[in-house]
Amino acid sequence: MAIPISERDIRVKAQKGLFDLPFYLILIHLFFDYGRPQSFFPIIGALHPGYILHTLLFLCLFLKGKLLNFKNIQTKCFLGLLLLMMLHGPIAVNNYWAYQVWRTITLYFIVYLSIISFVDSFPKIEKYINIWIVINLLGAIIGIKNGGKIPNSGFMGDENDFALVMNMAIPFAYFMFLETNSTKKKILYLSACCIFIAANVASFSRGGFVGLVPVILYCWYKTPKKVLSTVIVAIMISILYFSASSKYWQEVKSIKEENIQKGTGEERIYQWKIGWNMFLDNPLIGVGQGNFPFRFREYEIAAGFYEGLHGRSRAGRAAHSIYFTLIPELGILGILLFGGMIYFSYKDLKWILKIEKDFLFKQQSDKTIQKLHKIRFIIFGITGAMLGYLISGIFLSVLYYPHFWLLIALCVALRNIVQNRV
Template sequence: MQIQLKNLSDTDIRIGWTLLCLHIFFMYARPQEMLTFLRPLHLPGLVALGLTAWVLKNFDKQSFQIPSARFVLIFGGLSLISFAWATHTIAITIGITWLIQYLPVTLAVILLVRERTKYKTLLYLWCSVHAVVFFMVFKNGGKGPGDFMADENDAALGIAMAIPIILYFSSWPDLNARQKLFLKLLFLVACAAIIATRSRGGFLGLVTAMGMLWLFSESKMKILFVSLILTLTLGSIALSFLPEGYIEDLQGISDPNDNTRSERIETWEIAWIMFKDNFLFGVGAGNFPWNVASYQEQASWWFADARSLHGRQTHSLYFQLLADLACVGLFIYFAFLFKTMALLYKAQKKVYGISKKKEHADLNTIKGLGMMCRALYISIFPFFISGAFISVGYYPHIVMWGTLAYSTLYILNQYTDSEAYKK
């Protein structure tokens, strides 16, 4: 079913597009962290409020036929109302963030990105903003720009998700040579930025992204051969550029005596106990750290003089949602993820069939959109792997991933008879 959105005036489009671009820029790049004179201006908040006001002015209820908008509304709403049974008010903050900061982005993309040109501009903007993120990672010695990408692990996960999108977008058939070169170089910089974070979870995300890219490649043997040659010829040179102690850090992944590993396992056990005690709705969004101390005595590892873990995060996407929002939250979250993955996979397979026939008038556009469906499908796997060791359940990674996914499917539907974005 093709949804029918109301037409916007040229002025509304210009204002909305400007606010959307600024919002994405401030959300990811966070220039106020580097240019401190911007902090008193509160520009990110003002832009977010402006975008929210624009969405309210141009609101179209048809937008909620797109699953990404429904997901942000429902999951954000659940997080907000979980305050009713939560210990800490952080649930209100999380819910409001999803509904006031993230939902307007999703709705604005639905309202504004309705044709190929705007779609490609959005993708190019998103990739360019990540160039600033990569610069900040190098500048900050492995840390990200701030907020949900401040920590090394958080930054590495976000970058790993961006890698497939940047690489596939660089092969869009009708991009010019300069744009393709920029994106291919950006792909290499992204890989280097993950290494610069020294994050072990981020490295697993990088390996996952590369493995999935190889798995979906049509030249698997060629890639293996080239990789082998490069490893043999340039491997020693590459090792010399790695951060000091990087190899030793990676070796700690499998070390059973590693303190970080032990602490994660301890908190995961507490999260499981917390879930069993609140299996339907959990303890409230973001409330694991405020309940962990009252549950740790039930853990198998606890002893009388054990230190309090009050304020400790779960360090895992899965255990975070398991404890915080339990069965209801997990179902909403992963039902959206798996449904979107299935639609992306189905769409890219359909495009592959069309491109083999070479009969469609808009073949280059369809190929490009098919590649982006594949890129977004691959992009979620680093999130699954790295997220196993990071508390990222409430970060906007999934909001932006879902927003880009359904924007891609919506535009693709205009060129094919695919109905992949249907409910």
Template sequence: MRRGRRPARTEPDPNPASAAAASPGADPLYALHPKALWAYLKTQPASFWLICFYLFLEYVRPQSIYDALVGPPWALICVILTVVAFLVLEGGQIRPRTPADAMLAVFTVIVVASSVFAWKPEASYAKLQDYFSWVLIYLLISSIVTTERRFLVFLLSFLLYSFKMSQHGTRSWAEDGFIFRDWGTTGAPGWFQNSGEFGVQMCVFLPMVIFFITALSQHWGKVTRMLMWAMAVTAVTGIVASSSRGAILGLAAVALWMLLKSRYRARALVGTVVLTLFVLYILPPEQKARLDSMGEDQTSVSRKDYWKHGREIMAENPVMGIGYANWPDWYEANYGFRALPHNIFIQAGAEMGYTGLLGLAGLIGATLVVNRKTRKIAKTLPGAGGNRFLHDSAHGLDGAMIGFLASGMFVTVLYYPFFWINLALTVALHNATLDAERRARLTAPQRKSGDAEPAPVPLLMPGPALRRGGGW
């Protein structure tokens, strides 16, 4: 150990004997009892508390809701404190070690290069902070959330914050009598204020909570099961309430993906039919008419024009595009008004050329590859069929990516939290799975020798992962 450097906090193995409602040998946190969660949180270092609080600021956004909190850049302050706590006070380290880390480095080089050679470099430089903020958040999350228990608590907080949005959207729609509203349902001011972005978040939220339920519901009581299923129901209702056709297509993509992935096709097919009937039942007639006219109405025609122009930009600037964050200014200079590409792939390709489009595809592919590796390792861990929570969480993150990609085909949200938080959670889950594998390997000889309780394995907390309208 280096002189003068405080060792990182260690996390002992969970004590299976304290599991109240869980099955024998299961982690007591699986039951999601508030007292157990609070007892665990009290053992965690400041960096973990701060990164969880950052997630609260970004998704719940009290600083944008309550006048008394308006002003200071709370998210930025929280991130700075997290960096200081993790790197300085706790001696944490950033250790990239997955294909996603490598692809993020490549994509970052592409973003910087496209900025240097941009049509208007000053526009790129003004927005580089937004991109690098997500890189920093990714590094912090993937470096701090490195054990199964931390990932469980962090993922639960993400689901609860998303539930805050989904229940509010459902309740506000119900108060209006479930009528069609062309402005849709919105979230808190910031990233999710627009109904389209709110719908994207619901498409990300839904598969994550579904697989959270499949992994842990056997450890819960009736009230907890009802709460978690309420999350899923309000996520679906929120998608319909958003009046976003892209979100509806995202929901369809998630449902189809889950049907194809399921090992229990008959059960999954029944669930898909029930979901379809539920959506059709609550879908307002005006929304059905909008779906029927998709591709022919004025909104669709405008977006097809933007996509056509984006493809033309890629053809004319195939290597580096017109430059990162240059679309609004370029479009106004060439067409006389400001507009957005309304498609994450057009956004990447037009601004960073085919190089940027390939870089984005590489990040998506790396996400899926890392989740596949996570599932493969999770199957080998102790337990009936392996560690189901880690295994199913990887499926949930895949589903969230599918929901984002499908609904993101119609909105300009490449540099919103959806993709980058999912990427960070993917790597954090993989690191937590590697940690579980290491613990299992190191304690295996003790279990074979007949020890009733394996000794805790001290492990250094490794170290890696900001914003626009909902940011600093």
């Protein structure tokens, strides 16, 4: 005999379905953003999956009443950045690029709001991280086969940008390896760490190497069992050593050789000096997002470099640095908002670790203690990924890429989850 279903049961089931849908849309968006299937199948790109997913996420936020979810300080800082960028729309020299960057960051704001609203449980945040690791693992394998990049795939199509993503992925895989009790998962995570390192090496990126070293050291430092961490780090260093060719080590050694008077190091310092002059002339709000390349020649001439560097102007080129994109383009106000997102995220993660200690002190059940340990390793993964981003990004123009905004979203989501449970 069939059991009748009440109207209330139907309503609850419908709400649950709507609740789960946004989470899976977030995972699909993550796949298209980092997996880049549209690079291999142009017909997918022709369908503009990004626009479809952003629209669906926006509708989910609207229908669930989460569109104005501005209770976290990081969200307010993010909104402040968007308003600052909107201000630059009519006053920037190149309005088109100012608009394009604002539009890109606005779309990531929708994704950010979706993550802090719908990644609202420990299983979901763990699944999100696992999916991200698997996506980057596939990307790493493809990258190794294609010289340290994924061809025709946006920010994964450049060797340096590719290496930065690998540096962000290593801490997540490493600390998830420490967190899990499953032998199969341990093998997967440790294998992923090794493949991410090999992919970094395949990129021949000097900036990638500079970011890789502190990431590995951070993984060792944050491991509770130092003997275990020493063994694992030794394995990671072995992978780095044996997967690297003599040409790779020559590239790494050239970091010392290419200083402020030679090679790309000289070019970067030259661009950063012009960028600093740009900031000094527009200290409060900067010259506008995306406008560094278009204002460069003006300030190059003002600094007396009429023929550029060695007879060639560097106008039209990116700043090749997170910081020298941020400083001249968004000024003091942008620096404070960007820095505020980092500072308050750090405070949130520190608060969660304090909560963990308090709960452990009260001798909670084994299940609760296990969950708290899991949270700790997730925090270490987020922090290590942020470290990889901020250090590797010293030499890369990745400010408007998705990495930073998604990491901040994870911090806020984790804070909200813990706060709701407490």
